[in-house]
Amino acid sequence: MALWGGRFEGGTDALVWAFNQSLGFDRRMWREDIAGSIAHAKMLARQNIITEAEGAALVTGLIALRDDLESGAVKLPEDAEDIHSAVEGMLTQRLGAVAGKLHTARSRNDQVSNDLRLWFKNHVPDVIDALTALRLQLTKMAEENMGVVLPGRTHHQHAQPVLLSHHLLAYFWMLSRDDERFGECVRRADALSLGAAAMAGTPFPIDRDFVRQELGFAHLCENSMDAVADRDFAVEFCAVASLTMMHLSRLAEEIVLWSAPEFGFVELDDDVTTGSSIMPQKKNPDVAELIRGKTGRVYGDLTTLLTLMKGLALTYNKDMQEDKEPLFDAYDTILACLTLMTRMLQGARFKPERMAQSLYGDFSTATDLADALASEGIPFREAHEVVGIIVRESIKRKQALEELTLEDLHRYDVRFTARALDAITPIASANARTSRGGTATDAVRAQLEKAKAKLQPNGK
Numbered sequence: 001m002a003l004w005g006g007r008f009e010g011g012t013d014a015l016v017w018a019f020n021q022s023l024g025f026d027r028r029m030w031r032e033d034i035a036g037s038i039a040h041a042k043m044l045a046r047q048n049i050i051t052e053a054e055g056a057a058l059v060t061g062l063i064a065l066r067d068d069l070e071s072g073a074v075k076l077p078e079d080a081e082d083i084h085s086a087v088e089g090m091l092t093q094r095l096g097a098v099a100g101k102l103h104t105a106r107s108r109n110d111q112v113s114n115d116l117r118l119w120f121k122n123h124v125p126d127v128i129d130a131l132t133a134l135r136l137q138l139t140k141m142a143e144e145n146m147g148v149v150l151p152g153r154t155h156h157q158h159a160q161p162v163l164l165s166h167h168l169l170a171y172f173w174m175l176s177r178d179d180e181r182f183g184e185c186v187r188r189a190d191a192l193s194l195g196a197a198a199m200a201g202t203p204f205p206i207d208r209d210f211v212r213q214e215l216g217f218a219h220l221c222e223n224s225m226d227a228v229a230d231r232d233f234a235v236e237f238c239a240v241a242s243l244t245m246m247h248l249s250r251l252a253e254e255i256v257l258w259s260a261p262e263f264g265f266v267e268l269d270d271d272v273t274t275g276s277s278i279m280p281q282k283k284n285p286d287v288a289e290l291i292r293g294k295t296g297r298v299y300g301d302l303t304t305l306l307t308l309m310k311g312l313a314l315t316y317n318k319d320m321q322e323d324k325e326p327l328f329d330a331y332d333t334i335l336a337c338l339t340l341m342t343r344m345l346q347g348a349r350f351k352p353e354r355m356a357q358s359l360y361g362d363f364s365t366a367t368d369l370a371d372a373l374a375s376e377g378i379p380f381r382e383a384h385e386v387v388g389i390i391v392r393e394s395i396k397r398k399q400a401l402e403e404l405t406l407e408d409l410h411r412y413d414v415r416f417t418a419r420a421l422d423a424i425t426p427i428a429s430a431n432a433r434t435s436r437g438g439t440a441t442d443a444v445r446a447q448l449e450k451a452k453a454k455l456q457p458n459g460k
Ligand code: ARG
Pocket: 022, 026, 082, 108, 109, 112, 316, 318, 320, 321, 322
């Protein structure tokens, strides 16, 4: 049954009814819808817009309905138009005509916005918690692997040795910015839209601040038209989720690469990998690949919402019913990806010996050799030239930098000292980079302490 039958002589075409129906996806806001109605009913009675007895009947009826839905004693009707009509319909069945008073000074336009904001407030913190768990896991791995060195890359070529802990903590900081963004996003959604009614406000003497307090919102939407027309918070969530997914996808890509045999830098646990139906040797990093793949879907959700909203004259337009599926999809996807990324990392075993092997003979400490010469007083440009020649000739001779003796170095420049040889081991190279935020063990330990402090409840 529709909530708007009076004006119509004919019924709705079955196809149109199905096309218009949103219960299939907005049913997941049923708790929020009932909570909003309870607060609204209490306010109507307090303001003498309805009688105390009517208010009590509505509140008791809504609470009983909520408990019955929660316990599974009753189910939402399949044939309702949306969650708002479903709840009101069930309440009418239970209470009769008095249920019709609930919609006084309210419209589905402010109701749907309010439900969505409440849902947001109730659920986005789960994403933030999952993000915190992943950030914690990254700090744990950074701590456990302190001293492990691997090639740092630019252009995907070996650049300079870095600590694995440094590499992992780079993701910690990306995700920490995302944590702040999600927090901001929740704060901006934290405003009551009820009271805007259809879009212009209401002549009834409502008390919006009472409803705000009942529902735990920090603010009131200050403009009734903005209240029903705004979906910025949904767009913002999808934007932040897209950025977070981009970070997860880059990490996923590195896990995929690192678990390939040519790298062998990490071995994933059996329980997060899959085999092949044809190739018995395969152990595929499906979870990482799926996280990378699902990034596209969240970008799609963002694009859907931005496109949905861009041409809408104020205020509510039915197009906006299409806001929920992308928002819920982005939410479900990012929550699953964060949870599974953490699971995958918890069982990941890093292979320091493979990392050391890949550093051997890769010339990634050539900068250190040049620095060593420069620190003997030779202009860096000149030192760079000398080391460039050493690298070129060593490659020709298939000789690693690590194999050069001081005598060998002297053939290129007599100003080399034994310090040069000490400087070109991967760990010495990393440890030389003591600048704040650099990859030296001491600098990374200091960074790790900062990261851990940021994870403290007051460390935001
Ligand atoms: N199902 C609708 C939505 O999700 C609820 C609001 C309907 N409002 C209206 N004026 N038809 O947007």
